[in-house]
Amino acid sequence: MSKRATAREVAEQAGVSKWTVIRAFTPGASIAESSRVKVMAVAEKLNYRPNLLARSLATNLTHQVAVLVDDFENPYKLSFLERLTLELQSEGLVAVLININEHFDHVHALLNADQRQLDAVIMCGTAFRTEMLQDVRLDGAAPIFVLARDSQIPGVPAINCDTTLAIKDLCRHLHGKGYRRPGFMAGPKTLSTALGRRRAFKAFWKAQGIAEMPELAAHHYSAASGAEAVRRYLNEVPPAGRIDVLLCENDVLAFGAMDVIRSEFGLKVPADIAVAGFDNTLFAAAPAYDLTTYEQPVEAMVKATVAMILGREPKKTVILPGRLVVRGSA
Amino acid sequence: MSKRATAREVAEQAGVSKWTVIRAFTPGASIAESSRVKVMAVAEKLNYRPNLLARSLATNLTHQVAVLVDDFENPYKLSFLERLTLELQSEGLVAVLININEHFDHVHALLNADQRQLDAVIMCGTAFRTEMLQDVRLDGAAPIFVLARDSQIPGVPAINCDTTLAIKDLCRHLHGKGYRRPGFMAGPKTLSTALGRRRAFKAFWKAQGIAEMPELAAHHYSAASGAEAVRRYLNEVPPAGRIDVLLCENDVLAFGAMDVIRSEFGLKVPADIAVAGFDNTLFAAAPAYDLTTYEQPVEAMVKATVAMILGREPKKTVILPGRLVVRGSA
């Protein structure tokens, strides 16, 4: 039942001042080896370890980083969280995971992070309105980073995959495969716009002299919404006038789309309609989907983010190239 | 560029003592309405908000809870994280997400949580050796809770789904469907044992007078390992002697198994081999898998955990019933 020992208690038992105890636990502090050993022995006995809370109060560094997430339906988020926590922890930082939802929005989260003196805030692919950040006065607060999404906010760097390049790579592949009647499935309007994938898609095909590009609108970034969108389309448009390839804004939408195309309409992928996604989610590789998609450079993005947080790199928007993953679906 | 204002600064500008400022921000503190208004005005102007770090140091409460996770390959974890963060945040707590891996093990995480004075530690389905906890001396430290797994450690309550009931429900369904040659796919030995699913499985079929139950061993809880295990089995055992139903320890293994059964061996699910899983992952509902599985009562489990953390419920192991989800795969 030995309660947490404090530096003062250790000092008493070791017969030194508490500052000497602190020094023993401060790497690079000037302290005699003899007293260091003595202190450490007593510390071990009393089960003493420095109180990081008190340290944070004194140093103004919590070594904690807020990670804001709002879409838990996308398994892809899990990869991001894994890499992010891994990278943070390897640098002595930890992630405070904040669930952004109707009851707890960005402003709420930002204020909270501020009050807890967190060292940085990473908005991990969260959907936010640019105006939102201007409402909040966070002058002395932690720097904010936008991960896996663009940021138009001055002073708030984004670390993102090169969307233009990515969509171009994807579309070039589809075009090379001979598809000429492309369709695009987007998520909710505002969020979709922020991703910029639709724009790049239209630009590519227009450059190829193809003007007609049906758009299927999904209400959420979920398989169910993807399914619903494609169901609506297939019910409305007779076979002759249909698209021959569908690029979905992300894998989750693509999964839902493929499910409906095959199970409900008895069509073949890619023979009748080819499908491609974005993210290279774990399941994209499963034979059941075998989805052609695009992989974001998660590790590089995460490393770049953490480097900026640590001040090893200047804070500025970074765009990194990803990787086209060709599989059987398109 | 207004730096973070402190209570003292606000006090000076408002012409009161800093304690009055604190009172203005302390719900239920006795303070004159007039001075409260005065303080709030200045606080607003100076952009003051209480420093939770300092508060934590004084109160010994951080309102932060460590959430340990070690398996980021299972999309199911995402549901847990979503519900957990949601519930914690609705109670004024936040989750510190800790990635348990080779470089950062449970002991490391526990010590870290201790030093950061976290209020509690939730081991969210992590694989640990019982001895491990005894090595760590964490007497005055935060209470530990084991979520979605059993705990044999005295004083460390587990919040889990009723495995025995769950497996019995699943198996009864399979038996009712007429399957008589059951097989079980387990994950890594030690982790699997901790889950207790295999044991319940064997018990059920033995009670039905069926003794032979092939076991397929997966090395990890991943689709690839599930695929590999079933591939090995199907290559070794000729069609005549094969199982007619395979219960996998979790959905992810089941997905991998189904992939191989159908794509590599051209067999039908459930006609040739039926498959069932455990967890009711998002993808289990997809037509591509249409997996019969068992759903853990995530929300109830999470609520029970948080209730104990807040001291609203006594700390003790809780076993909750889940829900059988019957689909087309078995």
Place this chain on the structure above:
DNA sequence: TTGTATGCGTTATCAG
């Protein structure tokens, strides 16, 4: 190398 004084921004407690 070691000890001392002071500060970090709160909370708790008591006197007025």
Place this chain on the structure above:
DNA sequence: CTGATAACGCATACAA
């Protein structure tokens, strides 16, 4: 209701 004093556990600067 308000101000003052001590305490939370450590860091920083300085003196010995």
